[in-house]
Amino acid sequence: MKKIIYSIILIQLISCNNTSDSEWEYIFDGETFNGWHVYNAESIGSEWSINNGELIFTNNEEYGQDLVTDKEYTNFKLSLEWNISRNGNSGILYGVKELPEFDAPFKTGPEVQILDNENYYTSTDLHKAPSLFDLVSSDNKNLEVKTHGNWNHVLIKIDHSNNLGTIKINGEIAYTYPLSGNEWDELVSKSKFNPETTRPDATYAPTFGTYKTGNISLQDHGNNVKFRNIKIREF
Numbered sequence: 249m250k251k252i253i254y255s256i257i258l259i260q261l262i263s264c265n266n267t268s269d270s271e272w273e274y275i276f277d278g279e280t281f282n283g284w285h286v287y288n289a290e291s292i293g294s295e296w297s298i299n300n301g302e303l304i305f306t307n308n309e310e311y312g313q314d315l316v317t318d319k320e321y322t323n324f325k326l327s328l329e330w331n332i333s334r335n336g337n338s339g340i341l342y343g344v345k346e347l348p349e350f351d352a353p354f355k356t357g358p359e360v361q362i363l364d365n366e367n368y369y370t371s372t373d374l375h376k377a378p379s380l381f382d383l384v385s386s387d388n389k390n391l392e393v394k395t396h397g398n399w400n401h402v403l404i405k406i407d408h409s410n411n412l413g414t415i416k417i418n419g420e421i422a423y424t425y426p427l428s429g430n431e432w433d434e435l436v437s438k439s440k441f442n443p444e445t446t447r448p449d450a451t452y453a454p455t456f457g458t459y460k461t462g463n464i465s466l467q468d469h470g471n472n473v474k475f476r477n478i479k480i481r482e483f
Contacts, residue, residue, distance in 0.1 A: 276478040303475040313468040328478040334396040336471035338362040343462035353465035355453040364396040382439040386422035
């Protein structure tokens with residue numbers, strides 16, 4: 249009898265796990281911009297297009313076309329693939345708030361960096377993919393970030409209930425980090441987002457990284473980039 253009960257419990261656990269894995273929602277349908285808009289704007293410019301299930305940004309030397317989701321999220325896993333152009337730069341942001349005093353998502357929400365690490369010059373690992381831009385980098389020596397023209401898969405887990413962010417790329421954990429509290433404040437204090445910093449690249453962002461609920465954004469950094477298989481699972 250005990251073996252039968254154990255087997256039933258085990259089956260239930262497996263069933264629950266399978267159900268949980270099926271709760272992914274595609275937030276890009278591969279055909280339309282439904283569910284997306286440009287930050288603080290009503291229309292989406294011609295820089296963005298859709299082809300073969302891919303969400304494509306093509307540079308026209310104008311900035312200000314950062315895409316954001318219509319919906320806000322708190323605790324979630326975000327899974328997507330990105331493909332950056334040669335010497336390209338872009339990003340995935342979360343916890344973004346659309347506020348009239350700010351002209352870009354990166355002034356409110358942290359950014360998981362997208363970069364052609366092989367060709368784009370940066371003096372710090374804090375600016376390489378898949379770092380949390382200017383805040384956290386990876387010390388995983390087994391990490392593989394594919395160069396321009398290739399698809400990389402990133403999984404972002406934001407868990408405010410446990411104050412833990414986790415970034416994986418191409419199946420490898422890149423790093424974990426606190427989402428709030430003293431440790432988070434210490435990270436911000438060393439970054440360009442510190443309101444009191446004297447760095448030449450200082451960004452005025454007094455509420456940066458403070459929103460537990462916010463939009464997800466795909467960045468216009470002026471370089472060609474593609475995204476596909478964008479899905480989310482809330483918990």
